Amino acid sequence: MEKQVHPNISVDCVIFGFDFKELNVILVQRELIDPISGEKLISDYTLAGNHVYVDEQLDAAARRVLFNLTGLHDIFLEQFFTSGDPDRLSKPMDQLWLKSINKNPAERVVSVCYYSLINSTSVTIAKKDRIVLWAPMKELKNMALAFDHAQILENALQALRNKLKHEPISFELLPEKFTLSQLQRLYEVVFNTEFDKRNFRKKVNKINYIVKLEEKQVGVSHKPATYFSFDRKIYEESKSEILNFSI
Amino acid sequence: MEKQVHPNISVDCVIFGFDFKELNVILVQRELIDPISGEKLISDYTLAGNHVYVDEQLDAAARRVLFNLTGLHDIFLEQFFTSGDPDRLSKPMDQLWLKSINKNPAERVVSVCYYSLINSTSVTIAKKDRIVLWAPMKELKNMALAFDHAQILENALQALRNKLKHEPISFELLPEKFTLSQLQRLYEVVFNTEFDKRNFRKKVNKINYIVKLEEKQVGVSHKPATYFSFDRKIYEESKSEILNFSI
DNA sequence: TATTCACAGTGTAATTAATACACTTTTTTG
DNA sequence: CAAAAAAGTGTATTAATTACACTGTGAATA
Numbered sequence A, B: 001m002e003k004q005v006h007p008n009i010s011v012d013c014v015i016f017g018f019d020f021k022e023l024n025v026i027l028v029q030r031e032l033i034d035p036i037s038g039e040k041l042i043s044d045y046t047l048a049g050n051h052v053y054v055d056e057q058l059d060a061a062a063r064r065v066l067f068n069l070t071g072l073h074d075i076f077l078e079q080f081f082t083s084g085d086p087d088r089l090s091k092p093m094d095q096l097w098l099k100s101i102n103k104n105p106a107e108r109v110v111s112v113c114y115y116s117l118i119n120s121t122s123v124t125i126a127k128k129d130r131i132v133l134w135a136p137m138k139e140l141k142n143m144a145l146a147f148d149h150a151q152i153l154e155n156a157l158q159a160l161r162n163k164l165k166h167e168p169i170s171f172e173l174l175p176e177k178f179t180l181s182q183l184q185r186l187y188e189v190v191f192n193t194e195f196d197k198r199n200f201r202k203k204v205n206k207i208n209y210i211v212k213l214e215e216k217q218v219g220v221s222h223k224p225a226t227y228f229s230f231d232r233k234i235y236e237e238s239k240s241e242i243l244n245f246s247i
Numbered sequence C: 001t002a003t004t005c006a007c008a009g010t011g012t013a014a015t016t017a018a019t020a021c022a023c024t025t026t027t028t029t030g
Numbered sequence D: 001c002a003a004a005a006a007a008g009t010g011t012a013t014t015a016a017t018t019a020c021a022c023t024g025t026g027a028a029t030a
Helices: A058-070 A092-100 A137-142 A149-166 A169-173 A180-191 A197-205 A232-238 B058-070 B092-100 B137-142 B149-166 B169-173 B180-191 B197-205 B232-238
Strands: A005-018 A023-033 A040-046 A048-053 A076-083 A110-119 A132-136 A210-216 A226-230 B005-018 B023-033 B040-046 B048-053 B076-083 B110-119 B132-136 B210-216 B226-230
Touching (some): A005 A149, A005 A169, A005 B005, A023 A092, A058 A076, A076 A149, A076 B076, A110 A169, A149 A169, A149 B149, A169 A180, B023 B092, B023 B180, B058 B110, B110 B169, B137 B149, B149 B169, B149 B180, B180 B226
Parallel strands (some): A005 A110
Antiparallel strands (some): A005 A023, A023 A040, A076 A110, A210 A226, B005 B023, B005 B048
16 A cells, blocks of 8 residues: 655755865756657656655655665754745646656645755665765756756755854764864855854864874875864863844 | 645744833734633644645745734744644544634644744734734743744744854844944843943954944933944855854 | 875964953932 | 933954965886
8 A cells, every 4th residue: 555645735855965186966867868859848847755654654755755766864964954846846848747757737846955065975876766876065057857856956055054164063074083174174065155264263162072093094194193083972061152143 | 715734744933022121022912702602612822833835845834824914024033943743633622722723733844944024113014803912022931822832832932042143143133223232132132141341342343244334322311322233245145154162 | 215295294473352340320200 | 400221332352264385205207
């Protein structure tokens, strides 16, 4: 017996990953080929998403989408936006696609959007019958995106930046142990800027929940960097209500 | 001919107002009286909300709710959260209420939530057949709230605080001209803290889009304060991409 | 095995921002 | 004209931010 999905409620996941070089996001290829002519009718990309089951929590639906793609549970996940334009699925190509997958193209779908953070070097992504890929955020402007997914991606990046200004969730994008250059690079690609190495490290040094490990990199063809890790316990304790507002 | 509402999609509005003393929020009284015994079956409060029309934008639905309550257009409005627990309407009292207003109590409703900001001293609020009131945020813990509206209110305050840390939307809660004490009081009640008057004014002085007017208060029984106003044009120009992150 | 490459790692001085703190001024009211 | 009430103002100390350039270490390679 199939679980029943709600025709009007979906979730979309913007899955950010960091490979020590760029900020990437998971996209799913959408391809429709005319069975007669063999012509490509559609060839573009969508976010990972799905309709929610009639009895399913929104968060649970997002986690399900995430798990199906990555095999991972317990990933950082945060709702950031809900897209509900009555015409958001009404471009001709999107209508064609919906028909091809046996959805009613006239049905209004409100999509609750989540972003999640993973360390992309340690994950294999897959989806049966579909090509899934890590797309660099910088390349998105050159990619054809389905529905209103370009808009959702823009909002997601904004939400990530806002979050990262206040909370050390950058660690969700890094492995357990990381070097300070990797951490710096992460902030640089997320905020699309550059920081001075000495000043960055001075700042990090004052943060007590970033702890220096005894271990160093091995096998790199230069001076090996010291590893650091994020101490969740210290963070939770020192998460004082520091008010840092600006008018 | 009635416009048709979508049975599964609603909006709720957390309407913040500032009266120079406290941060308040608009609540709508929910009362159900047994027609036979005269007994009060329900007596509590809800947010202002409504189902969206089948062809209506989410934002437009929120603006409609807002307009119906305040008569105001062009109010600051921002989506901050979507509540979609399948059981969010299933407490016995909520079920009873839904039946009494001829809604199908079994229908799942996903509510897209907005907060908006108004200067509550210059607005009269009303709703036909319902009592509408400004409730101080500090009193909410003592008030019975319908559905999951207590949770939504908590999220709204968090969203407001986050926004106010980065953007000068405080002006949406103030009249055109305001005194620095009023501005300070606003930040104090939103963040539930106190600031030093001299340091606060020092900070404000450095902000070029808060401009001193020639005008002063009249009719107050103490030294009249100078009025200031928010210059939107200067703000837009000086809204540089100041990056103020913390790790 | 000496050289080159690549990135790690480090300190100081100058500027700017944040904090702590108390009295005088102006207006109304009784 | 005295009292009440809130407006308005300055300085010294500490902390944070910025700008800036060389040395150290290990692997690769010539």
